Each structure stands twice: as C-alpha cells, then as structure tokens.
Amino acid sequence: MEWFSSSGYWLGRLIFQRGLAALYLVAFAGAALQFRALIGERGMLPVPRYLAGVPWRRAPTLFRAHYSDRFFACCAWGGAALSAALAAGLADLVPLGAAMALWVVPWVLYLSIVNVGQTWYAFGWESLLLEAGFLAVFLGNDRVAPPLLVLLLLRWVLFRVEFGAGLIKMRGDACWRKLTCLYYHHETQPMPGPLSWFFHWLPRPLHRVEAGANHVTQLVVPVLLFTPQPVATGAACLMILTQLWLVLSGNFAWLNWITILLAVTAVDFSPLRTPPSTSGAPLWYEVLVIALTVFVLARSYQPARNLLSPRQAMNRTYDPLHLVNAYGAFGSVGRIRHEIVVEGTADPVPREDATWLAYEFRGKPGDPRHWPHQFAPYHLRLDWLMWFAAISPAYAGSWFGGLMERLLTGDRDTLRLLRRSPFPPESPPLYVRARLYRYRFTTWSELRDTGSCWDRTYIREFLGPTHLVASRGQSR
Structure with a gap:
C-alpha cells in the first residue's frame, strides 16, 4: 500500500533507533551498577520482598520466575550488550521479523526491571523509554521504508510529552503564568548541571523570555507536528532546540534526549539526502502495524482525557506494561x-x-x-x-x-x-x-x-x- 510508508523518513528512523538503543544501553548499565544497594537481595527495598506482596497483574516481570542478584545482573548487562549491538546497527543486518524480535528483548528486560524498581524507578522517563521502545519494535529496519502509522504514533507520544508538560505548568504554579518561574528553577531543580549557575544568573528579562518561549514550544508547536511538511519539520526542529537548551541547563536523566529522538522522527530529511531504495512491506507487517495503531488509539483514551482534565495527573501510567502514558514536569517550582x-x-x-x-x-x-x-x-x-x-x-x-x-x-x-x-x-x-x-x-x-x-x-x-x-x- 503506497500510503503505508514513506522513504523520506528513513534517516529519521535510523537516528531514532540508534539513539534509542544508546539510551537503553545507559539505562541498563545504570541498573546493573546501582541495583544491589537499592533493590538487591540485601538492598534498601529488596525485590523478593516487594514481589511477595504485589500480584502479577500489577507488576509483570521476568523476576516472577526467579530472582537473585546474579540473575538481575545478567539481565541488566545482557540488555546493555544487546542495546550496544542495536546501536551499532545489528537490526539492519537481519530480516525484518528477526529485527522486530531483537527490539522486543530490551523492552521486555527493561519492563521487568522497572516493574520491580519501586520508588527508585517511579520517574516519567522510565515509562517514556518503555513506550518509545515498544513502538520501535514496529518501526522496521533497512529492508522496508518507515511506516507512516508508527511515525504518527511517535508524534502522538511527543505531543503528550510536550503538550502535557505545557498544560500542567499553566494549570499549576502561578509563576509560570507570570513568567517568573525561571527566576528560581535553575537553582532549585533536582540536579543542577555545570552550567546551571550561569543560567540562574542570566538577566531576569531573559528568564521571562525563556518562560514565554517554553509556553509557545509546549502549547502551540506540538499541534504543528500533525500538519503537512515542511511545517511539521519546523515544529520538530524548534522542539529539538528547546530540549538542547534544557540539556545544557540541568541533569534530567534521558528525558530530554528521548524527546529529541522523538522529534527527529518528524523531520523529513529527503531534501538533504536521497533515501535508499527499499522493498515493499510484507502483508503480515502491514497487518501488525495497523493492529498496533488501532490498539494504541484505543489505549489513548485515558491519557487524552487526562490532558483535558482540570485535575491533570503528571507522569502517570495506566497499565503495568507502560504502553500509553501521561507525562508532564515541573507543574510547581520551588523557591528555596x-x-x-x-x-x-x-x-x-x-x-x-x-x-x-x-x-x-x-x-x-x-x-x-x-x-x-x-x-x-x-x-x-x-x-x-x-x-x-x-x-x-x-x-x-x-x-x-x-x-x-x-x-x-x-x-x-x-x-x-x-x-x-x-x-x-x-x-x-x-x-x-x-x-x-x-x-x-x-x-x-x-x-x-x-x-x-x-x-x-x-x-x-x-x-x-x-x-x-x-x-x-x-x-x-
């Protein structure tokens, strides 16, 4: 089907998949290096004790079958090794079905870790990595052109990340409406970076410009993701620039980087580089992608309702698989x-x-x-x-x-x-x-x-x- 795919997004898919695999690598390595003290058998919040009190339906995980610190380490380092291979392009060297299977493995492994991570893993970017990782399974490889439906689903994720964050700011702390939140944010954010001191001491009029630009980027620009090219590309590029500004001003784990990768999938690189020739997508693949799209749209009811709710929740997942989630950040900003x-x-x-x-x-x-x-x-x-x-x-x-x-x-x-x-x-x-x-x-x-x-x-x-x-x- 001609409408099913577009070779113009092949470079965006390549950057997204390689970048996502790199973030998986960072996440798995972090889990392997930190878990023993946090959730290990003798950790502060041990996994076995947690699983004993939580039913399967609330926390599906491989560690239901067996848990030991050695097994957890094997899963984490194994996920890191596979992620490194995917970042190097392993999925493009095998048939389409095998590539999809390769992308399923890190998603299952990291889901298993998140679902036993308890408060140590109760961050919005955990769900964001899992949601993006699940969609990456269906994004294909070099054997086929990127499916437009999956690209649109990735834009829907990006829309919820940005628009959700924008709405929760406008509904939350009055300083966002007064454009004064950045008088404090760089100093009081969770983990300042090496440039945060300099950002804090920027002139206050510039802080007000920052806050106003943030509202435009999060409340207006996301809507343009669903417009024809080149407008959608322009919107995505504005989001990328904003996220790079946030990368420079603080430490927010992989939240900004995965948002950048999501935005890259909306960029049409065809004017810059001629896409390679690809074969038509097999019928079974088209059926899977259409089924995925119907499934995600059905699961989007609660996140969409949350966006419209005056009691909007921040960083909430609606199922234990973290498939379609609500996002948002810094609805309130500390002054001290x-x-x-x-x-x-x-x-x-x-x-x-x-x-x-x-x-x-x-x-x-x-x-x-x-x-x-x-x-x-x-x-x-x-x-x-x-x-x-x-x-x-x-x-x-x-x-x-x-x-x-x-x-x-x-x-x-x-x-x-x-x-x-x-x-x-x-x-x-x-x-x-x-x-x-x-x-x-x-x-x-x-x-x-x-x-x-x-x-x-x-x-x-x-x-x-x-x-x-x-x-x-x-x-x-």
Missing part, C-alpha cells in the same frame, strides 16, 4: 532549595562537638565548593530521591532508614553510589545523622571571593544521631 547532608562520626559519644564528617554524593549538592557535574543521560537514582526527601520526609519513609543502616555497616554497594565516603568499609562510623540545609547559588562576587558555587545555611536536624543496636538491645 533544601538539601540533606549526611554525616558520620567515629566518636563514642555523638555530641555536637564530636568530629562529624560528611558523605558526598555524586550529583546532588553537598560541599559548597564542589561544582555540579554533567551526568545526564545517566540517572543517579539515590541522588534524585535525596532531593525529594529534602522536600518532604514522606518521600524518604520507605528507604532512608535502610540507607543509614548501610552506612553504619560500611556496605560496599551503598558506598559505591557515593562520590566520597569519609569512612572506609572496614571502619564504618559509630553514629550517623542527617541535617537539613538551605542552599543557594552564590553571587558573582561571592564566587570570586570564596571559590564556592553554593552558600548554605543550617535549618534543622532531619535525623538525629543514630547507631546500630545489637540483638540483645545493646548499642554497638
């Missing part, structure tokens, strides 16, 4: 940044004048002189949850005690998640505590005089001095 600083002491009495030494995290602010680094698209899960915990202790209820216990025992897997531990694993502290500070970016003159990008002020105790208690009730 709070950070939890975790400290330990080897002194036998945890007095205020004891020698308290701070643990330093990889991404979240700690030492005021330590300049933020770029980690995205890699996701530092503990650092992100520490940001949420500083907003409210309710976010820390299920895992924070486990973190403190592992610091007191010198757990090596936990210490590997940190940038620096003042206590080696063989000599853990006798006591740990957590203190809440207010952080703000220093001014230009303060940076010049002190060399510190942050200034912090003590607020209160988050958790008082805590130690291990032996089974007979005696302190260690």
Whole structure:
C-alpha cells in the first residue's frame, strides 16, 4: 500500500533507533551498577520482598520466575550488550521479523526491571523509554521504508510529552503564568548541571523570555507536528532546540534526549539526502502495524482525557506494561532549595562537638565548593530521591532508614553510589545523622571571593544521631 510508508523518513528512523538503543544501553548499565544497594537481595527495598506482596497483574516481570542478584545482573548487562549491538546497527543486518524480535528483548528486560524498581524507578522517563521502545519494535529496519502509522504514533507520544508538560505548568504554579518561574528553577531543580549557575544568573528579562518561549514550544508547536511538511519539520526542529537548551541547563536523566529522538522522527530529511531504495512491506507487517495503531488509539483514551482534565495527573501510567502514558514536569517550582547532608562520626559519644564528617554524593549538592557535574543521560537514582526527601520526609519513609543502616555497616554497594565516603568499609562510623540545609547559588562576587558555587545555611536536624543496636538491645 503506497500510503503505508514513506522513504523520506528513513534517516529519521535510523537516528531514532540508534539513539534509542544508546539510551537503553545507559539505562541498563545504570541498573546493573546501582541495583544491589537499592533493590538487591540485601538492598534498601529488596525485590523478593516487594514481589511477595504485589500480584502479577500489577507488576509483570521476568523476576516472577526467579530472582537473585546474579540473575538481575545478567539481565541488566545482557540488555546493555544487546542495546550496544542495536546501536551499532545489528537490526539492519537481519530480516525484518528477526529485527522486530531483537527490539522486543530490551523492552521486555527493561519492563521487568522497572516493574520491580519501586520508588527508585517511579520517574516519567522510565515509562517514556518503555513506550518509545515498544513502538520501535514496529518501526522496521533497512529492508522496508518507515511506516507512516508508527511515525504518527511517535508524534502522538511527543505531543503528550510536550503538550502535557505545557498544560500542567499553566494549570499549576502561578509563576509560570507570570513568567517568573525561571527566576528560581535553575537553582532549585533536582540536579543542577555545570552550567546551571550561569543560567540562574542570566538577566531576569531573559528568564521571562525563556518562560514565554517554553509556553509557545509546549502549547502551540506540538499541534504543528500533525500538519503537512515542511511545517511539521519546523515544529520538530524548534522542539529539538528547546530540549538542547534544557540539556545544557540541568541533569534530567534521558528525558530530554528521548524527546529529541522523538522529534527527529518528524523531520523529513529527503531534501538533504536521497533515501535508499527499499522493498515493499510484507502483508503480515502491514497487518501488525495497523493492529498496533488501532490498539494504541484505543489505549489513548485515558491519557487524552487526562490532558483535558482540570485535575491533570503528571507522569502517570495506566497499565503495568507502560504502553500509553501521561507525562508532564515541573507543574510547581520551588523557591528555596533544601538539601540533606549526611554525616558520620567515629566518636563514642555523638555530641555536637564530636568530629562529624560528611558523605558526598555524586550529583546532588553537598560541599559548597564542589561544582555540579554533567551526568545526564545517566540517572543517579539515590541522588534524585535525596532531593525529594529534602522536600518532604514522606518521600524518604520507605528507604532512608535502610540507607543509614548501610552506612553504619560500611556496605560496599551503598558506598559505591557515593562520590566520597569519609569512612572506609572496614571502619564504618559509630553514629550517623542527617541535617537539613538551605542552599543557594552564590553571587558573582561571592564566587570570586570564596571559590564556592553554593552558600548554605543550617535549618534543622532531619535525623538525629543514630547507631546500630545489637540483638540483645545493646548499642554497638
């Protein structure tokens, strides 16, 4: 069928598939390197305990059949290896059916991880990776031209990401309507990047222009994705530029990168490069794509209804397979940044004048002189949850005690998640505590005089001095 495909999008498909495979690689590698302390058999939120209390229909996963840390590591590193092969073009070297099967494997593996990840994996970009990864199964390879229906479904994903984020801002914090949210956002965002300090100190009129441009990009431009070319290409390019601006200004895991890849699929590259010749799509493939389209449109009812609802939910999935989801970000923007600083002491009495030494995290602010680094698209899960915990202790209820216990025992897997531990694993502290500070970016003159990008002020105790208690009730 002539309407079924268009060779003009072959380069966009190539970039999307290779880029998506690279993001899969980052996600799998992050899971393999961090899971033992977070959800491993001896982790803060162990997978076996979670699965024992959750029915299959709520969390379908390969780990229902078997769980061990070794098996999880095999799945994660196996997914990383296959993703690397897909990024190198493996799917274009095999027949169409085999290529589709290859794309199914990382989707199943990562779905299995997300569905046991609990609060560590409760982020919108997990669902976004799974939704895009599911559609990638049906996008074909070099043997056939890209199917237009799947390309349109990818635009529908992009529309929900951008339009959902735009609506939730307009319905949420009044500072978005007043164009003042970016007075604070670069300083209070979850994990600032190396340029965030400079973005924060841009002139306030420019911040207002940023906010206004954001509304245009998220509320007007997404509609143009469904218009004829070259308008759709122009809309996609505007989205790409906006997302690159966000990449420079902060660390949001792979959210911005996958949004860029989705936008690339709407770009018609045919004026720039002649598409290669492809054979016609087989009938079974056309039937599968049409069935997929009908299925996704049927499943889109709740996400579409959510967009229209005055009680719009942010980053919500409507089924355990994460097939069609609702997205959105930063409906509210904090004016003040709070950070939890975790400290330990080897002194036998945890007095205020004891020698308290701070643990330093990889991404979240700690030492005021330590300049933020770029980690995205890699996701530092503990650092992100520490940001949420500083907003409210309710976010820390299920895992924070486990973190403190592992610091007191010198757990090596936990210490590997940190940038620096003042206590080696063989000599853990006798006591740990957590203190809440207010952080703000220093001014230009303060940076010049002190060399510190942050200034912090003590607020209160988050958790008082805590130690291990032996089974007979005696302190260690």
